[in-house]
Amino acid sequence: MRGRLTAGTMLVALLTNLALAGCGAELPAAVDGELTDDWAKVAQVKGYEPVVGACYGATPKDTGGRADSVVDCKPTHYAETVHVGRFTFDHKPGPKERAAAFRDCDKQANAYIGRPWGDGKFFLTLTVPTDPAWDGGARWYRCDVTESTTVFGESRWTTRIGTLKDGISADALLRCGKAVQKSGRIQDILNVPCTMAHNTEYVGTFRAGDLVAYPKSERQWDVLHRECRKLVGTYLGSQSAAGRFGLISSPNGLRSWSEGDRSVRCLIWFGGKTTKKSAKGSKGRGLPGY
Incomplete structure (x- = not known):
C-alpha cells in the first residue's frame, strides 16, 4: 500500500513541474521532453x-x-x-x-x-x-x-x-487399538500397545480412485472393504487367512472426500474378542477367530 501511495505522490509532483515548465521558454536542447524514459525501474513487490x-x-x-x-x-x-x-x-x-x-x-x-x-x-x-x-x-x-x-x-x-x-514418532503411529462402540457403531479407536488387550490393528492405507463414490450404501462400502481386505492379507502374510477376520475401512469423511482426500485407513477387527499380540506376519495363526 505504501508503495502505491509513494508512486502516486511522485507522479503528482512531476505533473506540477510540467505545468510550471509550460509557462516558460522552449526546453533546452539537452532536455528531450520525455518524463518517464529515464526513470529507474521500480522493483516488483x-x-x-x-x-x-x-x-x-x-x-x-x-x-x-x-x-x-x-x-x-x-x-x-x-x-x-x-x-x-x-x-x-x-x-x-x-x-x-x-x-x-x-x-x-x-x-x-x-x-x-x-x-x-x-x-x-x-x-x-x-x-x-x-x-x-x-x-x-x-x-x-x-x-x-x-x-x-x-x-x-x-x-x-x-x-x-x-x-x-526425521520420521513419525512411535506415539503418533497407528498400531493396535481398542474400538469404542455405542449402539452397535464404532465411535473411536484408542491407540494401545500391542501387548495390551486390543480388538483392532491398523494394517495400512490406500487411496481410492477419483471416480469412486463416497460410501453411503452397502455396495459402495464393499468397494472400500475389498481393497482393505487385500491390505489385511498383505499384513498377515496370507490372503486366504484375511477372509477369516472382520475389518474396518475408515475414510476421512464426506467433506474431505469431496475436496480430494481419498485416503482410506484399514484395520483388522476381532469384534468382541481381544488379543495381546500383533497380527503382522502371523498368517492368522493364534489370533481370535482363526
Whole structure:
C-alpha cells in the first residue's frame, strides 16, 4: 500500500513541474521532453511464497501468507509444509483443480515423510491463496500435515515436536487399538500397545480412485472393504487367512472426500474378542477367530 501511495505522490509532483515548465521558454536542447524514459525501474513487490519444511504455530487455512505464524520445527508446532506446488491457470481453482492438487499433495507427502502419512495420527491439508492473494498473482498451493488426537473419532489438533523428515514418532503411529462402540457403531479407536488387550490393528492405507463414490450404501462400502481386505492379507502374510477376520475401512469423511482426500485407513477387527499380540506376519495363526 505504501508503495502505491509513494508512486502516486511522485507522479503528482512531476505533473506540477510540467505545468510550471509550460509557462516558460522552449526546453533546452539537452532536455528531450520525455518524463518517464529515464526513470529507474521500480522493483516488483514479491508476494508470499511458501517454503517446504516450514512449520507453523497455528493450524492450516487458506492464506495470503503475511499473517502465518512460521516457527522453528524443533519446539512445539501445529503444522508442517511437506510440499509446495503451483497452479498453471489464472481462474480461481474449483473442486476439480483442488482435488488434483490434493492428489499431488498425497503423493508428495508420502515421499517427504518416507512412508504413507496415513500411518500416523495425521491429516493432510491443501492450503491455497486467499482471494486477495490470488488476485495479486499468487498461484502456489501448500501441502500441510497436522497431528491430531485421533483419526477415527472426534479429533482435536495437537502440537508436535520436530520435523517429519526425521520420521513419525512411535506415539503418533497407528498400531493396535481398542474400538469404542455405542449402539452397535464404532465411535473411536484408542491407540494401545500391542501387548495390551486390543480388538483392532491398523494394517495400512490406500487411496481410492477419483471416480469412486463416497460410501453411503452397502455396495459402495464393499468397494472400500475389498481393497482393505487385500491390505489385511498383505499384513498377515496370507490372503486366504484375511477372509477369516472382520475389518474396518475408515475414510476421512464426506467433506474431505469431496475436496480430494481419498485416503482410506484399514484395520483388522476381532469384534468382541481381544488379543495381546500383533497380527503382522502371523498368517492368522493364534489370533481370535482363526
